[in-house]
Amino acid sequence: MKSQSSLLSIQGLAVSAGGRQLLTGVDLEIARKERVALFGPSGCGKTTLLRAVAGLVDADAGTVAFGGQSPEALGWPAFRRRVTYVEQRAMMLDATVEENLRRPFGYRGREKTYPADEALNLFKALLLNGGTPRKQARNLSEGEAQRLSLIRALLTEPCVLLLDEPTAALDEKSAGAVGELLVRWTDEHGAAALVVSHDRERARLWSTREFDLTPHLAQGAGNAEASHG
Amino acid sequence: MGEGHAIVLGIPDLAVAALLVAVPGLISFALSLGLEKRLLWASVRTVAQLMLIGFVLGWVFGLEAAAAVVGLGLIMTWVAGRAAVERSSRFFKGIHHRAYASLVVSAFVTTAMVTAVIVGVDPWYEARYVIPILGMVLGNSLTGLSLCVDTLLEAFSERRREVEMELALGATKWEAARPALREAVRRGMIPIINSMMVVGLVSLPGMMTGQIIEGADPMNAVRYQIVVMFMIAASTSIACILMTLLVYRRLFNARHQLLSHLIKKRLN
Numbered sequence: 001m002k003s004q005s006s007l008l009s010i011q012g013l014a015v016s017a018g019g020r021q022l023l024t025g026v027d028l029e030i031a032r033k034e035r036v037a038l039f040g041p042s043g044c045g046k047t048t049l050l051r052a053v054a055g056l057v058d059a060d061a062g063t064v065a066f067g068g069q070s071p072e073a074l075g076w077p078a079f080r081r082r083v084t085y086v087e088q089r090a091m092m093l094d095a096t097v098e099e100n101l102r103r104p105f106g107y108r109g110r111e112k113t114y115p116a117d118e119a120l121n122l123f124k125a126l127l128l129n130g131g132t133p134r135k136q137a138r139n140l141s142e143g144e145a146q147r148l149s150l151i152r153a154l155l156t157e158p159c160v161l162l163l164d165e166p167t168a169a170l171d172e173k174s175a176g177a178v179g180e181l182l183v184r185w186t187d188e189h190g191a192a193a194l195v196v197s198h199d200r201e202r203a204r205l206w207s208t209r210e211f212d213l214t215p216h217l218a219q220g221a222g223n224a225e226a227s228h229g
Numbered sequence: 230m231g232e233g234h235a236i237v238l239g240i241p242d243l244a245v246a247a248l249l250v251a252v253p254g255l256i257s258f259a260l261s262l263g264l265e266k267r268l269l270w271a272s273v274r275t276v277a278q279l280m281l282i283g284f285v286l287g288w289v290f291g292l293e294a295a296a297a298v299v300g301l302g303l304i305m306t307w308v309a310g311r312a313a314v315e316r317s318s319r320f321f322k323g324i325h326h327r328a329y330a331s332l333v334v335s336a337f338v339t340t341a342m343v344t345a346v347i348v349g350v351d352p353w354y355e356a357r358y359v360i361p362i363l364g365m366v367l368g369n370s371l372t373g374l375s376l377c378v379d380t381l382l383e384a385f386s387e388r389r390r391e392v393e394m395e396l397a398l399g400a401t402k403w404e405a406a407r408p409a410l411r412e413a414v415r416r417g418m419i420p421i422i423n424s425m426m427v428v429g430l431v432s433l434p435g436m437m438t439g440q441i442i443e444g445a446d447p448m449n450a451v452r453y454q455i456v457v458m459f460m461i462a463a464s465t466s467i468a469c470i471l472m473t474l475l476v477y478r479r480l481f482n483a484r485h486q487l488l489s490h491l492i493k494k495r496l497n
Contacts, residue, residue: 055486056396056486058486071484076484077400081399091391091393091394093391107399107401153398
């Protein structure tokens, strides 16, 4: 019954990086409107775990599923349109902000057109200037770029967000705005979020649940800085 | 074509020509450029390689056998494929075969088109036509191909995050790779387009020069050169497109992942 209501299902996932085992046996079910804060010692493989869930790297073992369907059955691009990973260090294409935001609407299988009004709402919600779309994306500050990469993902209306430290480059005020938006957006869209975080205090403001990776550390993992944090 | 009006060069003439290479050697020495050794090695190689191909050509021409012409063509292509890949600062395991396959298809198809259809060589494997034309196609395609490979591998290693960002947002591997593939083909074709722009104005190509020295009618030499330019353009673009597709197939898997870890940087 559990898997029926769950949006994202992670079962027995094990990941490694650079030939080193990081995490093993991660089981996690996430339902609609859930926001799970993912904790763990630094270098334990949180980023690698999110990348493996999104299928950008292979897991050593385990499966992921969206609404009971495997990524192979859905097709990986279709799976990633529903379960979307947003990197910690925002990656912007060498183009204007608006071209960056429009980019995913050019992919095959997207019926929707670019929602310009929704983009403006999200700009406001994340304390970004309304003139930002015309800026060159590579000239943005790190904080602006990080918020825009979240907006770029939100505009495509994924069902599950995989966010890697989405407030790492942000000041107090913007970080608060991201938390508030995350709550409102997931509730309104019936979506879910799995968010890597290191700040338990702040995570309490937006998360519905915490998930600690410490019990899943592979032997010898943790503390030593892995390349992907 | 000409009737062999060219003045025959003897060994003493080559010795005098070697004095020309002494000029860059002296300059390198005077300015401490440290190129003397490499220049000497390059000169020795030039002499040795050309002498060798002179013998081989004489031998193959004498055989008048299709297998010998095709065999020599395959060897030349293999060397060109290796050279194209080895100029690039990055590589992955199996890249040589792919460069070879791209060049075999592109160079053989265009050479056959020119010798068999346009020039109408009879028999089709007449070495005097086929080998020099294939050589020109290869020499020029390999310049474009090496630029293409370099661009492609740089994009898929240095700009890995860009590609993965698009994949994460639901792009197919083809959609995520396309900007890099297009850029690589474009870069590969720039040299031939540039030389088409200035041919005859700045440079008189080697083949045309050779024919004119041989005493051929300049207009006939020009018509040959036009064919050659078009042929090189076709072959370079086909080689670049085939190569980008083969590299793309190797560096992305069925799970729409970019396998950038396969790309290695060449030392030195």
